[in-house]
Amino acid sequence: MTDKLEEYFQYVEDNQAFFIEQLAEVVAIPSVSCEAERRSEVIKMGNWLESRMKALGVTVKLAELGDQMLEGKKIPLPPVVLGKYGEDPAKKTLTIYGHYDVQPANFSDGWDTEPFTLVETEDGRLVGRGSTDDKGPVIGWLLCLEAHQKLGIEIPVNLNFCFEGMEESGSIGLEELIHEEADKWFKNTNYTCICDNYWLGTTKPCLTYGLRGNNYYHIEVSGPAADLHSGVFGGVVHEPMTALIQVMSKLVDSHGKILIPGLYDQVAELTPEEEKTYEGLSFKNEDIISDLKSDVLAHKSETDTLKARWRYPSLSLHGVEGAFYSSGCKTVIPAKVIGKFSIRSVPNMEIDTINELVIKYITEQFALTESKCTINVKCEHSGRWWYASPNHPNYIAGSRAVKRVFNTEPEFTREGGSIPITITFEEELKANVLLLPMGSANDGAHSTNEKVNKYNYINGIKLFGAYWQEIANL
Numbered sequence: 001m002t003d004k005l006e007e008y009f010q011y012v013e014d015n016q017a018f019f020i021e022q023l024a025e026v027v028a029i030p031s032v033s034c035e036a037e038r039r040s041e042v043i044k045m046g047n048w049l050e051s052r053m054k055a056l057g058v059t060v061k062l063a064e065l066g067d068q069m070l071e072g073k074k075i076p077l078p079p080v081v082l083g084k085y086g087e088d089p090a091k092k093t094l095t096i097y098g099h100y101d102v103q104p105a106n107f108s109d110g111w112d113t114e115p116f117t118l119v120e121t122e123d124g125r126l127v128g129r130g131s132t133d134d135k136g137p138v139i140g141w142l143l144c145l146e147a148h149q150k151l152g153i154e155i156p157v158n159l160n161f162c163f164e165g166m167e168e169s170g171s172i173g174l175e176e177l178i179h180e181e182a183d184k185w186f187k188n189t190n191y192t193c194i195c196d197n198y199w200l201g202t203t204k205p206c207l208t209y210g211l212r213g214n215n216y217y218h219i220e221v222s223g224p225a226a227d228l229h230s231g232v233f234g235g236v237v238h239e240p241m242t243a244l245i246q247v248m249s250k251l252v253d254s255h256g257k258i259l260i261p262g263l264y265d266q267v268a269e270l271t272p273e274e275e276k277t278y279e280g281l282s283f284k285n286e287d288i289i290s291d292l293k294s295d296v297l298a299h300k301s302e303t304d305t306l307k308a309r310w311r312y313p314s315l316s317l318h319g320v321e322g323a324f325y326s327s328g329c330k331t332v333i334p335a336k337v338i339g340k341f342s343i344r345s346v347p348n349m350e351i352d353t354i355n356e357l358v359i360k361y362i363t364e365q366f367a368l369t370e371s372k373c374t375i376n377v378k379c380e381h382s383g384r385w386w387y388a389s390p391n392h393p394n395y396i397a398g399s400r401a402v403k404r405v406f407n408t409e410p411e412f413t414r415e416g417g418s419i420p421i422t423i424t425f426e427e428e429l430k431a432n433v434l435l436l437p438m439g440s441a442n443d444g445a446h447s448t449n450e451k452v453n454k455y456n457y458i459n460g461i462k463l464f465g466a467y468w469q470e471i472a473n474l
């Protein structure tokens, strides 16, 4: 089979122009899931996948998820495009997840080129919204399948595709669908692969085995029935914003240390084995500084930066709803303000315990202000952290595939963010999940000038084929 893989790699090399054309075709469909007026484009993108998959002989089912209220309008949710290719009991079954919706993008946001027109730059970037997140990977799997067919190479695994169109808007309905289909469509899944994250740096491929969770809070402080004039009521009443700021200032210090008692008690101990995993990674603090165009790093060493992102909790203050934020000087006393913050959680923190500690602490801190305003603290949404063993066969297959394509060992990484669907897949399908990224750390997903490097895209397509083969070889 080794020679077959070489043949496949050569085919991918020879067909780069076609693969880029295909990416241009899907980038041109502005499938922005958070804008009501573009919902038809999301559906169009789902239909594009459906017809492309059918043409490849994939059995396709469009899982309809009903309607959604958005911007005051009732609009249909885009379907989850389910695909099945091969049901050979002698082969392993691989479930592949990706999403075909994208973040909003407008030229006026600061793009150098039109966001929905793929542009290939001289330095090898393929620039366009969705190029890396997540259309490149999604069509990459299909192009991989097509290439095998053209070469007459048998697909060494059974494939289950799951492409959703609402990932950038909270994956509405997906969890229920996976639960529903776990013993049906996704039956017999041995391994799951999600390609929706990025290399740690820009030079070395990686496999990702951990994610942080997130608990998001609202602190509502209310006082008078309506906004007041500070000339009349300043010094006369207890002001909601004053109490809120006092409370919010007690949550985290300027070095990022969370001040809520008991919160660190649940964090898993750092073992010597784990300590070793931070050694020799290609990550550099300077990369962050140059990406941010500012040195605001809280840590001196690379290891401490990565630990802060991967294995320790963090608390970020996000905003205050109801506060005066426009330019100029308005002498208003806001009647009600809602402070927003979230906690990124790590092994072995429990969502309920975090909530208890947070609510108890904020209630105490608010009492210390002696304000006559009222407070209400609520966890608005929460998602658990995820951690898989990097020694699992799925990771071994991923690692061998990386070696075949890139001639180097992958970096084993965790991420500071959350991909909640990872946990859903793992729990519902009872199969290990591998996060196998295609894109590079500086792709700018969600940002202006989003790109995927041609190198990552083309080699990513090779990687997918090598991964299928290595799964079969396990």
Ligand SMILES: [Zn+2]
Pocket: 099, 133, 134, 167, 196
């Ligand atoms: Zn994504």
